[in-house]
Amino acid sequence: MAKGKYTVKDPISAILHKPGGGQVSVTLPVGAVLQESTQHSTTLLVTVGVYWEERHYSVALSELLKKTALISTA
Numbered sequence: 001m002a003k004g005k006y007t008v009k010d011p012i013s014a015i016l017h018k019p020g021g022g023q024v025s026v027t028l029p030v031g032a033v034l035q036e037s038t039q040h041s042t043t044l045l046v047t048v049g050v051y052w053e054e055r056h057y058s059v060a061l062s063e064l065l066k067k068t069a070l071i072s073t074a
Contacts, residue, residue, distance in 0.1 A: 004071070006033070006034045007069050008032040008033075011027045012064070013059070013060070014027070014059045017056045017057065017058065028052060028059070033071070037050055
């Protein structure tokens with residue numbers, strides 16, 4: 001899958017990676033623009049690393065494909 005930017009069409013569950021190693025479950029809102037990360041996700045293998053508002057998140061690949069729309073590729 002090409003690295004790209006996605007816009008969220010339906011709220012999407014994600015894991016926020018906090019500085020220092022903490023993780024928090026969050027929901028990314030409709031309209032959020034996600035930039036796919038070149039940094040590997042530190043959670044499950046079926047997740048993709050993304051950035052939103054300069055923070056790193058992991059989202060399930062299936063959720064990314066279902067609940068977002070690709071707006072550009074790198």
